[in-house]
Amino acid sequence: TGASKTQAAAEVDAAIDRWVWYAGWADKITAVAGAANPVAGPYFNFSTPEPTGVVAVIAPDSPLLGLVSVIAPAIVTGNTTIIVASEPAPLAAITLAEVLATSDLPGGVVNILTGHRTELAPWLASHMDVNAIDLTGVPDEHVQDLEEKAAGNLKRVHRPTATDWTADPGTARMTAFLETKTVWHPVGV
Template sequence: MSAAEKSEQQRLSVFKTYKLYVGGKFPRSESGRVYEVSDSKGKWLANAPQSSRKDARDAVVAARKAFGGWSGATAYNRGQVLYRVAEMLEGRKEQFVREVADAEGLSKAKAAAVVDAAIDRWVWYAGWTDKIAQVVGGGNPVAGPYFNLSSPEPTGVVTVLAPQESSFLGLVSVIAPVIATGNTVIVIASEKSPLPALSLGEVLATSDVPGGVVNILSGRTAEIAAPLAAHQDVNAIDLAGADEVLAKELEIAAADNLKRVVRPQAVDYARTPGTERLTAFLETKTVWHPTGSLGAGGSSY
């Protein structure tokens, strides 16, 4: 046996440590808890952090802190940032193919198709960042000497319950439109298959997405979602990954500060999406301005 073969036999396996992604950093769960993640055949894959209520509150603080800068960035710049995420995913495609295949019980070829679709989805939403305002905003005809202009603005901090079964394509499909329109997001990864989501945090950290714009938590969905639905500094919640019972409970909790709620619905994430998720977390600001001369020192429009 050669020295190289002996060395290979003596090496210890280096298992990956998955961590949360909060505020641009990778903390372990505040509680120190983890839970086992297995593939579709029951084989152990990794220990994922089991987030606590404290982790959820920390994620809200990070998302709120990042909101001003992200919402104030130009739509064109946000598009560049989202496209950069797609570039980074392309470079780590092999890793995500493996994780998606394990998570969803797919062949390598089918998992590769899913990952390709997810990367394309990032590019698709990147292209919408500076176009959605033309779709939902514009000039309004009014009776009087005024300009009346409506423009979209982001809702704020959004909590997203990622789809439980579509661990990567579904995940991307609910995150990308939220941040494309200037919101910041707290994502609760699929409870059963959180590893692609946690790996996505590593991609975001090495792309141009500012820390805190996307925060990713893993653990028991109901346990993490409850304090976020009731949190007074969360402005909206997407219940994509909630079952009927949990969705009803969270919707009641969200009503306390009039959060905007997107109810769970059957979605084929493989299909090209419309603009529904882009407009789900936008508010409309309307500005009136007089036309004509404004007098001395004024301007004409």
């Protein structure tokens, strides 16, 4: 990408830290996003987060740290992903795909595509088997068209307002790809 050796090493270190940070949420996100709800009656009421399903992600042009920052929150919450790699700098995504293919990650959890966003994004937005789409890497002039295509099958659409990849990621990206299931259970019956 033209970065110096020092800058590249810093981005790799930040990406590794980001993977570790999100991995730490794997057994905690249910406790944070779920709840035991108080109800007036002889019932227990629990809300638990569940994965949305297949999440399409249009990756940002931040080749490694941005890529990791959009993949990790989607998969740590139990989703599978289809990633459209950064168009001007796809090498980091291609290399990451090789690393993931030889890791303990089950096959099919992360699927990385290279190509033109303007060709791939509309298909992902309108595809009936894609349950959510992250428009992080989409230019502003294409967002409305993709949101309209996604609305055709009630797809969740995530469009973050700020993308400072070096900032604390928070939980918003993880919870964007969760659905809440609420269960009622009688007490004392």
